Amino acid sequence: MQKDRSTWKGKIEFDLSLIEDEVKITDRFKRTSVVIVDYDMPQMNGLEFCRDIADRSVKKVMLTGAADEKIAVQAFNSGLIDRYISKNSTATLDMVVAFAHDLQRAYFFDQQRILQTTISLEPPAFLSDEVVGDWITRLRAEHGYVEHYLVGDPTGLIMLTADGELSLLMILQEDDVVRAIDAAEQYGAPPGVLRELRERRKLAYFYDIPDPSRPEAAWRDYLHNAARVRGAEDFWLALIPAPPNDIDFDPAVSSFERHLAALDQDA
Structure with a gap:
């Protein structure tokens, strides 16, 4: 009963x-918290992909080659991406894993802040x-x-x-x-x-x-x-x-x- x-x-x-x-x-x-994308892709570049993400709360990491690093810095400074990683680094994989964990925590922290401001009673x-x-x-x-x-x-x-x-x-x-x-x-x-x-x-x-x-x-x-x-x-x-x-x-x-x-x- x-x-x-x-x-x-x-x-x-x-x-x-x-x-x-x-x-x-x-x-x-299936909700996405972190996206990791390569700048150099065949159909569109990584920045175009990031611009097309409708959910602005999603965190974005872009992999770049040496020639693309200046573009990545500009995208980071403008807030379009949250991190960028050089593919030429010997620690690329470790950095991808570390950034993914850090940004996922940041994503959920952002969601918590939204929750705290929308709870009708005192949080x-x-x-x-x-x-x-x-x-x-x-x-x-x-x-x-x-x-x-x-x-x-x-x-x-x-x-x-x-x-x-x-x-x-x-x-x-x-x-x-x-x-x-x-x-x-x-x-x-x-x-x-x-x-x-x-x-x-x-x-x-x-x-x-x-x-x-x-x-x-x-x-x-x-x-x-x-x-x-x-x-x-x-x-x-x-x-x-x-x-x-x-x-x-x-x-x-x-x-x-x-x-x-x-x-x-x-x-």
């Missing part, structure tokens, strides 16, 4: 239906905190997350691996933690649970209304290891694998791995 997405206080929200619609669309992986503080951002980057590398989506209540990110495994990363400020402790008290949490919450060893994710009569061991289903991140202020983070949620998502249909498999079939 489908649960009412608006009734549970701890339910993952913040345009959940839009996230659900997004993760069902395999074509989301969560962690979005602009570099220390939290670095922590999330390391977490993504450690667990292989390839997608993340902003959610609220609890504030944080829904994160997906290439094979579609879903996790919730709670990112709470001190006031959020205090409210969760108050909620645990109101729900009748056992003393041992409250002690771990007050000591900030655990964070609570109440995905439903707890039954006060349940044993303490069952209450621990709501508790998750807390990590303190000292940024512009203190943030408390907890990573929750496979959290209860109402996102109707089939990894076999629309995960990143499924997208790559489809590309192999088409090749």
Whole structure:
């Protein structure tokens, strides 16, 4: 039975239906963030190709020969391209890989800035905190997350691996933690649970209304290891694998791995 997405206080929200619609669309992986193009091509040159890219947020790298370097410098100074690389360099391949990674990060940073200015409510503080951002980057590398989506209540990110495994990363400020402790008290949490919450060893994710009569061991289903991140202020983070949620998502249909498999079939 489908649960009412608006009734549970701890339910993952913040345009959940839009996230659900997004993760069902395999074509989301076809969006281009970085283009690498050679200046010297048979039908058109690299600058003409870059001018024809309608999406101005796409980052562009152009490969040049010695004779084309002056043209590349002019294109870079005018903002038409973001990087240029000489094909005569002994480190051309390494530079291509490094620039692609750098520009992809720049692309997503630009998208985040757009998001921060378009959120109708005040954006969560962690979005602009570099220390939290670095922590999330390391977490993504450690667990292989390839997608993340902003959610609220609890504030944080829904994160997906290439094979579609879903996790919730709670990112709470001190006031959020205090409210969760108050909620645990109101729900009748056992003393041992409250002690771990007050000591900030655990964070609570109440995905439903707890039954006060349940044993303490069952209450621990709501508790998750807390990590303190000292940024512009203190943030408390907890990573929750496979959290209860109402996102109707089939990894076999629309995960990143499924997208790559489809590309192999088409090749």
